[in-house]
Amino acid sequence: MSNPKVEHIEDFTAHEWCNKLLSDPTITHISKRHIPDTRNPVSNTFFTRTLFTDDAIRAFLSLYRPGRGQYRDVNEDEIFTGEGPIHEALVPSNHEAEVQRQNAKEEKTYDTSAPDAPEAIILVSLGNDVDGGVRRLHGGVTATLLDQVMGTLLSYSYENMSSTAELNVKYKKAVTTPCILLCRAKVRKEKGRWIETVGSVEDGQGTVFAEGWGAFVLSKLESKI
Template sequence: MMTTRRRTEHLEDFTAHEWCKALFADPSITSIHDRRLFEARDGWNLLFTRGLFTSDAIRAFLDLWKPGHGKRREVIDPDSVVTHTDTTWEEIVPPDNPKEAARQAAKEDIQYDLSDPEGTENIVLVSLAHDADGNYASLHGGITASLLDHCMGCLIVKNYGIPNATSELRVKYKKNLVTPSVVKVRAKIMREKGRYVEAVSWVEDGAGGVFAEGWGSFVKNKVVMSKM
């Protein structure tokens, strides 16, 4: 009989860093989720929620949402990680989405200002260990690309309330990412038109250094307006 090995989310890897705790205390970040939110929808993103989730590869993984536009939350304890595990997948991806249906039907070409400090942003914190290496003590380039892709895809899911698929992905590797390490991946929307969205993403350290940059084109699931 096969037994399931208990897997631990090593959140202490994040709380050991002041720059991570500053993010947890940032009121413009309105929600923080661990991988359990994504496990709630079986079959979604198994690479991160199961395949790479070990104490020797991806030790911990947190998804932070910054909706922008002046939205804030109350910070209760800035020195702890308070994850919103009570959020359901349906709250993020509603079964009926008339606003998204109207957006797709309009096909308006919208460009976004990436320098806007009040712009929408998705942030992923990842604790990486040696089983994610390509070369010794260096993160595998494919994992870097997957992190960029994941962060942009989650940004689109949460901003539009609709699943999506990657159409095109470009990655520019800027410097070696030494493991073990804790990194921040962040993504912003650059352009949208109907079902198509372009986004940009960065893998960074806690001091603003950039390991890699990504650009992606994504297509959202088709939504049709409900007939009255």
């Protein structure tokens, strides 16, 4: 019998900068990983099963800051907001308007430096089972984290699944493990179902380890008929 999966949230709450982020009222959604089982399988088993160990990704939290003046009531006793989307999507919820957007040819660009731009954030606590060199995070894991936070952003902002079309990573500094990392992503451009994003992997205190650019294709809408 396998050991139960445990999110070591204490890895985050031991750090002041993490607590400040988790108590930020502009972040409206904070959730743990879904734990898959035979009765309730979930996607992304790479994060929810393979890397979910005490020595790989020890803890993982997904956060969303929708911007546009939206806030949540901060409860010091409970930081998690549940699984329901608590934000105004970049796109209209009306199905007909959504179809029109996905079929549109017009290209839209977004200012990723704007303080009110929607942003996805991932906090991860990493052990030594994801190393490349000795106590050095594998570069492929860094790229995977960028891909994950960008895809998470699209699931929040567009309430839709997506597939990675392109991913470019610029490595700026080696990551020493074990560590706590902060991953960010914002939407840069949109044209129909084609979405471009930018992201970074940081230490939460000003050091940027990697920056990335990604292009994703939103899933086609299911027929309502």
